[in-house]
């Protein structure tokens with residue numbers, strides 16, 4: 153009796169451990185499956201994005217990001233492909249395997265900054281000559297094209313503002329837009345080049361299209377040097393891509409009329425490295441230098457940025473401005489804001505001379521920490 157009981161016990165314990173092991177085995181098998189699937193994903197070759205140029209019978213002429221064009225076939229399950237569509241293609245034989253839905257397609261509006269600025273000429277200090285010139289060559293032609301037609305001269309299609317950072321180039325461009333009630337469309341050339349690989353040329357086209365729709369419009373291209381630098385040799389596909397974007401930009405400028413209601417304003421602090429093609433007659437052929445302000449300019453800028461601050465009534469503006477030699481407009485603004493903070497920290501509402509002096513030291517130190525920008529020293 154006891155013997156049988158023992159055997160039963162032993163059999164029972166074996167069966168249960170077999171069950172446990174079987175369960176474990178199942179789990180392990182499942183995990184291996186999952187990992188295999190995951191591994192397959194890693195092995196899969198990525199699809200390449202391309203643009204359809206033309207449909208010929210049941211084949212398509214596509215352009216891949218490096219600019220080359222190919223005649224390829226379209227997978228049987230894909231319907232309704234037309235010229236201009238963005239598609240995904242196999243890397244090996246470039247067969248079109250998927251259409252990128254329109255909504256996922258990159259929209260020009262999501263990339264450019266577009267608005268109606270409110271900056272006025274009065275908000276800009278120390279740049280009276282530059283303002284006068286811009287009023288003549290950009291504002292007046294936009295407002296009174298008939299005047300130029302009557303006299304028989306053609307104003308520039310665009311201008312190039314050059315000078316160190318923080319001196320008011322963006323402000324000037326915005327102020328023209330305000331003065332002419334134009335839409336202000338801003339693109340940053342370095343972003344255009346880095347973020348939208350393969351899309352740059354198309355984007356440039358779309359920006360000009362957008363400007364024509366929203367005209368009168370000012371297209372402001374910041375950091376132009378990222379797009380229009382002199383290239384000694386065009387080696388990598390990245391460089392070719394920038395070159396194509398640049399070419400498109402030139403083509404767009406060449407394509408519009410001087411007396412139309414779209415103007416291009418570009419800005420750079422590296423005029424020295426620009427490709428001269430961009431400043432040829434009929435393009436951005438008016439160069440306007442925007443330097444760091446002189447003493448009178450610094451005073452004007454200081455007054456603009458303190459106009460809404462409550463200052464100690466004995467404050468001597470001249471003696472403060474003298475201490476800001478070589479400061480840019482942006483740095484003068486930073487001094488005013490910092491001075492306000494120093495007052496707040498001491499629970500005062502009036503801003504004193506000492507606050508400004510402390511702020512000047514702080515802004516100077518921050519600039520030194522960032523290191524001298526040798527690149528911009530000679531511009």
Ligand SMILES: Nc1ncnc2c1ncn2[C@@H]1O[C@H](COP(=O)(O)OP(=O)(O)O)[C@@H](O)[C@H]1O
Nearest residue numbers: 276277317318319320321322323453481482485
């Ligand atoms: N000449 C100026 N007059 C008034 N404020 C200025 C001036 N220059 C720069 N600033 C201040 O610095 C900020 C940055 O200037 P910004 O026009 O962007 O410089 P840039 O485009 O030349 O780098 C402006 O928003 C403004 O507050």
Ligand SMILES: [Mg+2]
Nearest residue numbers: 318321322374
């Ligand atoms: Mg700027």
